[in-house]
Amino acid sequence: MSDMSTKLRMLAAAASIATMVTCSAYAQSFDTSGVKVDQALADRLPAKIKSAGVLTIGSDTAYAPWEFLSETDGQTPVGIDVDIADAIGKKLGVKIDFQTSAFDAILPALGTKFDLGISALSITKERMKAVNFVSYTQSGNLWAVKAGNPTNFDPANLCGTKIAIMSGTSHEKEVVEESQKCTSSGKKEIELIPFKVQTEALTRVAAGGADATFSGPATIGYAAKNSNGQLETMEATPAMAQIGNNGIAVAKSDEKLTELIADTINSLINDGTYKAILDTWGIGSAIVDKAVVNPQVND
Incomplete structure (x- = not known):
């Protein structure tokens, strides 16, 4: 697939996710x-x-x-x-x-x-x-993957995966720590794709440009619910699902x-x-x- 086609898919996913999340959420403010x-x-x-x-x-x-x-x-x-x-x-x-x-x-x-x-x-x-x-x-924490999990992402086997993440968050820190465990045990590191905002990380996953993204359950669950079937959630392993x-x-x-x-x-x-x-x-x-x-x- 050409770079232009990939960019068009990502733009379409971004517009779709952003529109659905904002439209549905705005109506329910307290x-x-x-x-x-x-x-x-x-x-x-x-x-x-x-x-x-x-x-x-x-x-x-x-x-x-x-x-x-x-x-x-x-x-x-x-x-x-x-x-x-x-x-x-x-x-x-x-x-x-x-x-x-x-x-x-x-x-x-x-x-x-x-x-x-x-x-x-x-x-x-x-x-x-x-x-x-x-x-x-x-x-706590939750994963989001593209609907159908086309890359067969497994939260229990993160080494070598490609993860979209929001920069500066505790979620980024947790994934970095997991990547360090991978390399210290001789396995392939996790490839982190950092974004300034979580919506961009979700968009990258929905467009197929990353295996998954990692964030809080409210954010991930809400995005999946309002993604028109583009995203689905996956539970984190106990080690990465701790309540804070x-x-x-x-x-x-x-x-x-x-x-x-x-x-x-x-x-x-x-x-x-x-x-x-x-x-x-x-x-x-x-x-x-x-x-x-x-x-x-x-x-």
């Missing part, structure tokens, strides 16, 4: 208008944020269903994290400025450009050296804001808003009982 201000929490806002009346949030907005841009204008962020951020804003009596950022640029910009990072960020020991986290959902926490990131130096965000999430848990948001998006399995500052993690 209505946060009923969330009331908690004045005791609002009074604890840092003076700078209180004065501006705005919480500025950095997010990679190409990671449906967590955060992505609506099909109506290609600019308005929607998704699980957007709804959670809006609910936080309502509780604290401030507006939310949800800004698109490269994924790996979110954490370095906390405390300067962004007040919070809300982007389905996995909490890791390495990341906690640089920022504070407030746990707010739990997540996603966290809202706050500048390491801002302990007061970190504690305030934890208390705000717990207020949303207690009044039922939190569960209603996650249930609206069909990811009740990601619910946590309590938001915790810098929880213990395994890696």
Whole structure:
């Protein structure tokens, strides 16, 4: 097949996946208008944020269903994290400025450009050296392959496979570690094809340009469900399917804001808003009982 034919197939797959995911997801956003201000929490806002009346949030907005841009204008962020951020804003009596950022640029910009990072960020020991986290959902891992699994991809035998992956993620780190195990045992390394956004990795797989991609179950499951039969999911092996926490990131130096965000999430848990948001998006399995500052993690 010619390079041009391959590119055309990839473009068609990209348009199809992007259109179906955005169209179906946009309609189910949670209505946060009923969330009331908690004045005791609002009074604890840092003076700078209180004065501006705005919480500025950095997010990679190409990671449906967590955060992505609506099909109506290609600019308005929607998704699980957007709804959670809006609910936080309502509780604290401030507006939310949800800004698109490269994924790996979110954490370095906390405390300067962004007040919070809300982007389905996995909490890791390495990341906690640089920022504070407030746990707010739990997540595992899942594979996506082209429908019918034409390359016979086997999650238990990754050596020598070609994996599309989103750069800077914990999923990339896990696959790199698996590749190192391959080479140390004399087997062929895993070929990683990095992308800045997860939709591009999914598109590459749907077009047949990679054996699989690896990400969280909400993202992979949602993409497969809305891919018009172009993608299917595969369970990860137990070693790569371990449950972890996603966290809202706050500048390491801002302990007061970190504690305030934890208390705000717990207020949303207690009044039922939190569960209603996650249930609206069909990811009740990601619910946590309590938001915790810098929880213990395994890696």
